[in-house]
Amino acid sequence: MSGREIAFAAFTDRGAALAERLCRELGGTLTRIGAGQGISLGNWTRDAFQTGCQALVFVGAVGIAVRAIAPCLQSKAVDPAVVAVDEAGRYAVPVVSGHLGGANDLTREIARICGAEAVITTATDLRHAFAVDEWARRQGCVVTEPGKIKEVSSRALRRESIRIFSRWPVSGTPPEGVLLTGEEGCHVRVDVGRGDGRALSLVPRVAVLGVGCRRGTSQESLEAAFSSLCRETGLWPEAVVLAATIDLKAAEPGLLTFCASRGWPLAAYSASQLMAVEGTFTASEFVRHVTGTDNVCERSAALAAGGAIWTGKHAGDGITMAVALRPVSLDWRWTNV
Template structure:
């Protein structure tokens, strides 16, 4: 998490520096090389969390023009300069503001002032659980439906193809027929809140000089054929011959995918049954790039075999995923 802190007084700056050291953040003082508006605009666009060391009202007015929705807004926390209270103001669960407030409290003794309904009632927060399990939340408005059911004393049911370790929290049941939320890597919408673990790795082989648009078209074709949703992917893998391929790098950057490459020898050593091409062998030194790189990069199993078209080959593999019922930091 990229954390930026802004203080307004010398006393506040001392606390901001202390917090920055503990949170691996960056502290600044308003009026010393930055203004409130300029700092907020830049931090809101480029940081995961904004911490205002000063009055909560200042923070509220500063971020108000930039607040969009809970799915994309960064965490915003206000801490008084005496370090007595840490108040999450924006993105308490998905953005991690509640969690950050607790971390701040652990550093300086501030009391986290948590006002989200599930936290206030000691109830399970499905969106915070999703973040804790490394999932992307689709259908964000449906979070409210799940939380309301739990807060009203009902039972929210999870559907998951993966076993969830531990005991479900109060108000939650696993795999009990009709479901309210699900763990899934598929794009199909059953009307429930979808939580997508980011465990899919895209293996890519391509003709030299291929453009980003060809990559996008191949990816769209793979999603359509496999039924996977784009949000499940977190990394692209290929052979080291493609390390500096501009179209491939642009594709990764556009989607926020990590990019990892392997040598032909590393790929050839991957165990499994893969599509084989003599032409690919003659050019790269290994009989298959996309399937082997996906499996090697994921540490898991092949999910979607090689698809070819437009000078691009793609395959998908799934990393191991072992969810549990923990939803807050210990």
């Protein structure tokens, strides 16, 4: 859980003392809740969920945590890790998001710090079976269809083989029963692009979207162009982590709003920087005349990614887009125990 934002709630003096100790070890913020504190547990919990807090730790009864988070829960794909630990530090219990949110790992860390017993109840952990959602989180992949996790976990619990297709090599020794295979008949697909829809998709967040556009291009036009790109190529939108363009377009309001709405930083490069990028690109003399470089979308994507073009120039309505991929490093780490 290192580097994560953790919010601690305590209800008694004894609980607060334990929470302060955990804060010192793990980082985070502590809020006292209860009579005379002037803070509502419901409001505190809702604010933590809405502001994107990555983990909540209730130093108190499990029932308190359950009642507090119940109105806020959405799905395992987006809910933060939630852990309850009693004020005496005897038991630490992951409540939701054990694998994808990292609650199981956080529970083990809390148990290590205060000598508690980590009460882990997920079946794959108890039976030491491969947990595909835990592996996805450790590899930095987004699970785009979390409903399919159950199918893969059921295979693991039945000790049936799990066939994984990965666009990239995976270093190390696969867990027992896990096989790296081709796309045909795979149960798990690791790629930035969609397959046939049958396998569980794990999407590395390594794609860079290169963008060229006319002056005054609206956010709506860019959204439409991106949707078209994803539809035509099968790109998972969740794969994109960064947008890139030429410095001439770095202050375009529509482009800035488009990127901000999706949480992407925007990298901008000079024409000379773009022209220095090695590779084969779709050249345009008109673009060279206007901007000083023969291609904006492909060159900026490749430069920002430091990797190969995944899909080249897609053009329409005065907008060009391309996608390049950052280098990917995958391994078979999936558990701490």
